[in-house]
Amino acid sequence: MFPIRDHNPSGRTAYVTIALVAVNILVFLGYFLSKNDFQLDVFFRTWGLVPARVMAGEGIETLFTSMFLHGGWAHLAGNMLFLWIFGDNLEEEMGHFGFLVLYLAAGLAAGAAQIASGPGSPVPMVGASGAIAGVMGGYLLLFPRAKVDVLVIFLIFFRIFAIPAWIVLGVWFALQLVSGASSPGIGDVVAYWAHAGGFLGGLALTLPVWLRRGAKGYWRATEGHPPHPETQFLAARSNVPLIRRRS
Numbered sequence: 289m290f291p292i293r294d295h296n297p298s299g300r301t302a303y304v305t306i307a308l309v310a311v312n313i314l315v316f317l318g319y320f321l322s323k324n325d326f327q328l329d330v331f332f333r334t335w336g337l338v339p340a341r342v343m344a345g346e347g348i349e350t351l352f353t354s355m356f357l358h359g360g361w362a363h364l365a366g367n368m369l370f371l372w373i374f375g376d377n378l379e380e381e382m383g384h385f386g387f388l389v390l391y392l393a394a395g396l397a398a399g400a401a402q403i404a405s406g407p408g409s410p411v412p413m414v415g416a417s418g419a420i421a422g423v424m425g426g427y428l429l430l431f432p433r434a435k436v437d438v439l440v441i442f443l444i445f446f447r448i449f450a451i452p453a454w455i456v457l458g459v460w461f462a463l464q465l466v467s468g469a470s471s472p473g474i475g476d477v478v479a480y481w482a483h484a485g486g487f488l489g490g491l492a493l494t495l496p497v498w499l500r501r502g503a504k505g506y507w508r509a510t511e512g513h514p515p516h517p518e519t520q521f522l523a524a525r526s527n528v529p530l531i532r533r534r535s
Contacts, residue, residue, distance in 0.1 A: 290438065290439045290441075291369075291370065291373055291436050291437070291438050291439075291456055292369070292373075292437050292438070292439050292448070293373055293436070293437045294373050294374070294377070294434055294435065294436045294437070294453070295434065295435040295436075295437070295450065295518045296377055296431070296434050296435075296513060296514040296518055297376060297377075298376035298377055298379065298380045298514075299380060299514075300380055302375060302376035302379045302380065303379075303384055304375075304379050304384045304387050304388050304391075305371060305372065305375035305376050305379050305387070308371060308375070308391065308416075309368050309371060309372060311356060312356055312358070312364065312367070312368060312416055313364065313368065315356045315357065316357070316358050316364050319331055319357075320358075320360075332357065332359075332412040332414055333412050334347075335350060335353045335354065335357060335414075336350060336353075336354045336357055336412030336413055336414040337350045337351060337354035337399050337402065337403075337412060337413040337414070338350070338409070338410060338411070338412045338413075339402060339403040339406055339407050339408065339409040339411075339413075340407070340408050340409055340410050341410075342403055343403065343407045343408070351395075351396055351399045351400075352392070352395070352396075354399065354412070354413055354414050354415070355392070355395040355399075355415075355416050355418070355419050356416065357414035357415065358414060358415055358416070359414055359415065363415060367415060367416045367417055367420055368416075370420050370423075370424065371416065371420045371423065373436070374420070374423050374424050374427040375387070375391075375420075375423050377427065377430075377431060377434070377514045378390070378423055378426045378427050378430065378494075380514070381430055381497065381514075382426070382494070382497055386497075389493075390422060390423070390426060390490060390493045390494065391419050391420075391422065391423060392419065393422070393489060393493055394418065394419050394421065394422020394423065394425070394486045394487075394489040394490040394493065395416070395418050395419030395422065395486065396489075397418070397422065397485045397486055397488070397489025397490075398417070398418020398419065398421060398422070398479075398482040398483065398485045398486030398489065399413070399418065399482065399485075400485060401418075401481045401482055401484060401485020401486070402418070402479050402481055402482035402485065404481070404485075405468070405481035405482075413479050413482060415479070417479065417482065417483055417486070418479070418482040418483060418485065418486030419486060420486070421464075421482075421483045421484075421485075421486035421487040421490065422486040422487060422489050422490025422491075422493070423490055424457050424460070424461075424487060424490065425457075425461075425486070425487040425488060425489070425490030425491035425492075425494065426490045426491065426493065426494035426497075427453060427457065428453060428454060428457040428458070428491065429491055429494045429495065429498050430494060430497070430498060430506075430514075431453055431510075431512060431513055431514050432452065432453055432454040432507070432512045433452050433453065433454065433511060433512030433513055434452070434453045434512065434513050434514060435450045435451070435452065435453075435513075435518065436450070436451055436452070436453050436456045437449070437450055437451075438450075438451050438456060452512075454512075461484065461487050464480045464481075464483040464484045464487070465480075465484055467480045468480030468481045468483075468484060
C-alpha cells in the first residue's frame with residue numbers, strides 16, 4: 289500500500305517544499321555518484337547520525353546533516369514523493385518559514401527518538417524520513433479527511449484507491465510503532481523510532497496552528513480537507529476492477 293498523490297494540490301507555490309526536494313536531490317547526486325561503497329560507508333559514518341558518537345559528545349552537527357543524506361535511489365525517491373504529496377498543503381497553511389521550522393524541528397525530534405531507542409548503536413542513520421514524518425503528522429492533524437490515492441498491490445495485480453488521510457497516515461504510524469517494538473534495535477535497516485518520533489514532533493508542532501484556527505471548528509469549516517477545491521482523478525474513481533501486471 290503506497291501513497292502516490294493527494295486530491296488537494298496547494299493553492300500557491302510551495303517554495304520551501306520545492307527547495308527541500310531540490311536540496312536533497314542535489315546533495316545526493318553530489319556524493320553518491322562520486323564514491324565507491326567503502327567511501328560511502330566512511331561518508332555516512334562521518335555525516336550520518338551515529339547514536340553512540342552523539343552520546344559521546346561528538347558529531348552533534350549530524351542531527352542536521354543526516355536529514356539530507358540518503359542511502360540509495362529508492363530511498364531518495366520514496367522520501368521525496370512523500371514530501372511532495374504532503375508538504376505543499378502544510379506549507380500553505382503554516383507559511384514558508386513556519387513550515388521550514390516544523391520540518392527541521394521534526395527532523396531533530398526524529399534523531400532524538402532514534403538515539404533514545406539505541407544510545408549505544410554504532411549504525412549511522414541517514415535520510416529525510418523523520419522530518420517528512422513530521423510533515424505527515426501535521427498533515428494528519430489539519431487535513432484528516434483529505435483524499436490520498438494509494439496504490440495497492442495484490443500479488444499479480446494492482447489498483448488505485450482514494451483513502452482518507454487519517455486512515456493512510458494512521459496505519460503508517462501504527463506500522464512504525466509495531467515494527468519498532470518488534471525489531472531487535474541495533475543494526476536495524478529502517479529507523480522506525482525515528483519515524484515515530486518525527487511524526488509525533490510534527491503533530492505537536494502543528495497543534496498550535498490547529499488551535500488558532502478554531503480546533504474542531506476548523507475541521508467543521510473545512511470538513512477536514514485543505515481549504516480549496518478538490519481535484520478529481522479518474523483513475524481513483526474508475527469502476528475498472530483490476531489492472532493486471534504483464535509477466
